[in-house]
Amino acid sequence: MSHYSRVIGTGGYLPEKVLTNEEISLTVETSDSWIHERTGIKSRRIAAAHESASSMAEIAARQAIEVAGCDPETIDLIIVATGTPDRVYPSTGCLLQQRLGIKNAVAFDVQAACSGSIFGLSIADQYIKSGAAKTVLVVGSEICSRIVDWTDRSTCVLFGDGAGAVLLQAAEEKGILSTHIHSDGEYEDLLYCPNPQAAAKESEEEAGYIIMRGNEVFKVAVNTLGRIVDETLEANDMDKTDIDWLVPHQANIRIIAATAKKLKMSMDQVVVTLETQGNTSSASVLLAFNEAVRDGRIQRGQVVLLEAFGAGFTWGSALIRY
Ligand code: UT7
Secondary structure, eight states: OOOEEEEEEEEEEOOSEEEEHHHHTTTSSOOHHHHHHHHOOSEEEEOOTTOOHHHHHHHHHHHHHHHHTOOGGGOOEEEEEOSSOSSSSSOHHHHHHHHHTOOSOEEEEEOOGGGHHHHHHHHHHHHHHHTSOSEEEEEEEEEGGGSSOTTOHHHHTTBOEEEEEEEEEEESSOOEEEEEEEEOGGGGGGEEOOOTTTSOTTSOOOOSSOEEOHHHHHHHHHHHHHHHHHHHHHHTTOOGGGOOEEEEOOSOHHHHHHHHHHTTOOGGGBOOOHHHHOBOGGGHHHHHHHHHHHTTSSOTTOEEEEEEEETTTEEEEEEEEO
């Protein structure tokens, strides 16, 4: 009987086009210094017209499958986290399944905004631990540039496009140690993206763009992520010093620094990608994880804390012995 979900491959994809702060400051009233000081972001990637959440997911997924040296036919569950699906349905999971040509898997989407990939990891882990699945592909893929109001300086400077993937397999050695996911719908108005097509016709639903009360979201995010760190350590009877790497959701360097401080970690132990990627929502944690695995920072046997916070609110963590 295998008890753990072990990471056997990771992948990532970023679109080619780079959009700098300077370029944005030509179209809305902002500046590179404001954006960099308040968020840590210098540039972000923007998908080309022919790209979509499923096309980016495919590239990231193929990379993870190749690294793992795994026969795609052994994948029995595909979970895609996205807030920007190609279509309302079929799910982006089904579209990815078709693109990968995998027949014997069940595929579905998870919608938990920026926490989506952590929710995906949690679901994958439950399936593997229960024996219901053996090899699970989790992908976070987002084309945020299509749901951003490019005339709203308070949001358009924050987001970027990309996809991250992880392949998990049932194993006897340790892998995912625990996952913790939460939601609280009370805060729906602080961060949301309307769906004008499906909204009740008598409602005055706005256009389908991200709306955020950033400052209020910021405060809740810092407090909540502090609590999830404690919850995760307690559940594993671990101390702060047992964590080798923090792989946080990439929304704001000040939020990331607050979590690192809570963990008494130096920023050298924190994987930060937002300077060149911005906030890629559900893709951000898996993109950062992939980057640090690829460049050799995260080594086999090390303990890695992944965490995220997003609209809903939703939040969660995954503690992994890589
Ligand atoms: O990923 C999902 C979760 N999302 C987050 O975690 C995001 C959390 N929030 C944040 O990261 C930050 O709140 C922001 C980066 C969005 C904003 O930073 P802030 O330090 O909280 O700024 P603020 O919203 O309090 O705005 C301060 C000022 C305002 O002007 P006044 O009212 O002081 O005159 C804004 O109008 O900055 C102004 N402002 C800008 N100025 C230049 C807002 N956006 C911009 C901008 N350029 N792009």
